[in-house]
Amino acid sequence: MSRFLEVVVAAATLLAIPAAAHAQDATAGEKVFAKCKACHMVGDSARNRIGPHLNELFGRTAGTIEGFNYSKAMKEAGASGLVWDEETLGHFLANPRASVKGTRMAFPGLKDEGDVSDLTAYLKRFSKQADTAPAEEASAPVVEPEARAEGKAPTPEEKTAIVRPIPTHGVLHLGRPATEQEITAWDIDVRPDGLGLPEGSGTVMEGEPLYTERCASCHGDFGEAIGRWPVLAGGFDTLTRERPVKTIGSYWPYLSTVYDYIRRAMPFGDARSLTDDEVYALTAYVLYLNDVVTDQEFELSKENFTSIELPNEDGFVVDDRLSEPHYAEAADPCMRNCKPGKAKITMHAAVLDVTPEDGNEDEASGGSID
Amino acid sequence: MTEMKSSRRSFLKGGLTAGAAAAAAAVSGRAMAEGDPAITEVQDWNRYLGDGVDARPYGHPSQYESHVVRQDVPWLTADPISSVNFTPLHELDGIITPNGLCFERHHAGIADIDPAQHRLMINGLVETPLVFTMGDLMRFPRENHVYFLECAANSGMEWRGAQLNGCQYTHGMVHCVMYTGVRLKHLLREAGVKESAKWLLAEGADASAMTRSLPLEKGLEDCLVAWKMNGEALRPEQGYPLRLVLPGWEGNMWVKWLRRIEVGDKPWHQREETSKYTDLLANGKARRFTWVMDVKSVITSPSPQAPITHGKGRAVLTGLAWSGNGAISRVDVSLDGGRNWTTARLDGPSFSKALHRFYHEFDWDGSELFLQSRAIDEKGFVQPTKNELRAARGENSIYHNNGIQTWHVAKDGAVENVEIS
Incomplete structure (x- = not known):
């Protein structure tokens, strides 16, 4: 197979896969959701209980359902731009209290990555915005096409190849960790206490x-x-x-x-x-x-x-x-x-013409900017 | 006119403008009988076609506005590469400075940076040192704010007395634009600031690698990392693609071409906060870390570069006021050198730590005037006189001269920078 064809097949396969994969995952996800039901509701009769209802969760800014008493932390996360999608929700579900420090959600998190992805697939059923596959899936790293082409279920390795590594730093997980070499290249400042001085000497x-x-x-x-x-x-x-x-x-x-x-x-x-x-x-x-x-x-x-x-x-x-x-x-x-008498001029501008042609260099004694 | 001829070129400019006005007056005299040719004759622009939409893909001002430009004063500095030019305040109105007219101050020329190659690093006392691309930054929640930026040395030439003849030169190291960017606190939170952190160091990517220390509280309070000014990308001379915005604080700290924020527990005492931007007092001691720009104002017209050319009768006085402490609550103007004051009319939006525009309309009887303006900010600080500042600091501070400016208007309408009794 030519390189070109490989890519085309791979792309086609990827586009075709998500629906089937999600259908399967979502069913498993419904079982995972049993762990959430004590606090959260989904579906037609869903309302806020101990936790907010999870209808139309995808695309929702965190902490914004009116009438629900969110933690300060969750409201701030929303104000800072946290919007629930596959990535942010996956990160939150894996470790809620690390992801949004100060959240009231007592649930410790889902340890199994498969559970996380199954649960998000299930929750997507209740969000209109999640119906269309996110563009990032199409641009995800290309995986070996053969197994998929024959309709086999993806192996665990293939599943992780599609899911981008979830960054763990910060709140929005933007940017990437700086390397030691990069920091050394730029961090050359020196403080009075000697912090930052490099090795060396000179006479x-x-x-x-x-x-x-x-x-x-x-x-x-x-x-x-x-x-x-x-x-x-x-x-x-x-x-x-x-x-x-x-x-x-x-x-x-x-x-x-x-x-x-x-x-x-x-x-x-x-x-x-x-x-x-x-x-x-x-x-x-x-x-x-x-x-x-x-x-x-x-x-x-x-x-x-x-x-x-x-x-x-x-x-x-x-x-x-x-x-x-x-x-x-x-x-x-x-x-x-406010003052007695009429105003009298005590000093005229020293430099009437600030352009340089007529030898104003001498006027520099008047002051400076630096 | 003899008085004008005896003075130097800036007066001549005023004289020429006055001459043109006189010519126009003569025409309007004739117009009583025959009509104004500007009306009675068909003008070229009324007959022939102008440029098409493909002629000016990035628009520029009318050819008749070509004198409205930034100006530099070559003798002020050793080299134009590390120098300053000045905003033509006398030609502007409202509170927003057009991007191409914002004064420039840089220390190693204008860096020419490919945004695709630009990075912002956060390192030091953080949980995870981070690197952001421009694309990463644009995924943070954005904010828009109008702020003034004033160089600490604005009016610095005037400490020893009246020096430069024009508000462009005496007060033109200030501008005011709307910035679009992300709050620095969001970036810091992403890296996770450690408990022991108290200070930040901001660093530029230009050939001076400009650095300034600032307290962490300011960074968490209202600092922005901005990439747009007045809706479009920062101009290269204003730090394209990224600059720091420190509302109300001296311009040097608004590091341009921003590439790094270091988090630390002590200040770094960099060159621009020890050798420069420290305020030498009469007793030989110098204040350091003088960050806030105090309450200040200036009349931009009439002013030496904007004389009165219409003769007696209705006149408009206008100017700018600003304060690093917040919004301007009031501006008073005096026509008699500070003997009597009238509260001016503030007009246009009033944003905290932004320029404010004031006006005072009056009937000029043709006698000489001593124009002054005095701003008061929302915290109640009143703009001091130059002599009050000199009494407290001496004349060698260079920076933070926010004293009341006096313009002398002569009977012929010419205006000069003076000091008065």
Whole structure:
């Protein structure tokens, strides 16, 4: 049989199978439903009892039958988008309390996967929306066609091949578990307590040529910066001045931020191109430019990293804007005669024309955005 | 007109507009006798055919609106790749910012991401670290919300006094759109946040790999992971295909090109929350984790880029107000530099943590005006004056300048950014 034909036959078989398979399953499912009857009803005379009635269950958003006293958990699951279908119901029936934490349904769940699938098939009889086979069945993995073509009942292995593996995480079971390799590839952040630092080391001496080659064109040979690129070094005791110079040495609270930032975003335009050891060496060199270390032989490593403190670590306070007088003492604002005399201009806009043609570069002293 | 000629180009623009208005007035004078040629003569668009439906598959504004664009100020930053441009607030109305006019701020250029290759990872202190595709995210329950986004450094150039002549430059690092996305709490619940978790780290996929720490409570409260703005896909410069939305909080935290949320028990102290986006006070100490954007407003017209060109008589003053604390309850305007105030008319929808539009219609007698607006939010916070802010913080904070703005309207209708007594 050609590959093409195989697929066609397989598809045709799959489309033909569900009705027969469900008919058989549903009969078995009726017996399984005996375990549910104490609380749930289906059929013409069904009403809510200890549990909600299960007519038109497929396509119903969880926790939405009016007048039934659902658990908070079930209502929230519905509000989050839990809609009953073959997959969600199968997952719930297998372990109700794990699936919807806080559900009032005391039933511990059906241990046998066959029972679950039989029961859902039975319940579908009472839901109009479930009459048409869901599209996902047609796109399910193709199974060996021969056995089906001869009308034999599917073996247990074939049944599991049709049923998609039921994800167990979360509430809606969306997304997939991340692999260790994936997390390692992206999770490169470093915290002040050293969490996230990679193995490795680098010295001031190793950092110097790297810095000259990769960093100095913007940050200057001594961290003094070219143009408006960030100044990296110096600026000590300037934070209370009219023009503070905020550098790694004068302003940054933690060395981990230096390592983290070089590693994730530098050099500008060629991020992630430095090795972990090179980042250690550059971080050591920046410490040297700021006189935090003075020995050219100094080696920064994962082991000694958290022993380095930056001068301005204690220079930061919590957000206390609300204690400022204009907020703390807020009263009804003045509406009439709020200030004496006529308004007089004390300062005009320094930069009347913000477009660059007429040499406004000098006006940059007026302020900055960053 | 001599006063206008002596000033620089933004005034000239105003002058030209005023000249055009004068010409129109002359025409309407003649029209008394002969009729306005705009009416009496058959116009080209009234005679000849226009473009067909196949000419503009993605529509764009009229050619007569080509001046309504974002503008940058090259000297502000070292390089346009890591820089900012400004929303033309003076040309807009209502509360929604058109997608193509939302100001841009990025730190390593606009990432160009194939959504089929985009992933969102949740890792750290969770039961199951997860990876979502864009398709996975769209299977979560969606919500639509209108929020303003303001850069913490909006008006940051004005701390030391009046600097830039136009509300586009003084206040244009704000925009307001409707986002469509999923609540971050749903994604976190899917991964199962562990008991010890207190903080989140959001990370972008661009070449700056932008990162910010935020408290878990905010993530569970109202944060969205969004993929649409104003009904269509996020613009690349706004984070296509995915961005974080933190209603009412400073724009830098709304990480664009969002690829990862890490759950942890302490903040990470990343570059943009230590070296940047910390508010240096006069005493040399700096506030950190200053997230909320305070109550603020600005008159968008008249303003330096939108002078009064019609002369004396009926005039419309309009502007925007917003607060990270919730909805705006009231806006007052003053025409005399804060001596006397009148409550303006708020119009249009009022959404929490969104822009609000206000109007004040008045008869202008042709005398000089000092225009100010003062917003009050639903929590009762009143927009402070710039001098109140300077008294409390000094002039080196850069961020969170929500002081009251003054526009001077000269007798000829030209408008300038000033500070007053």
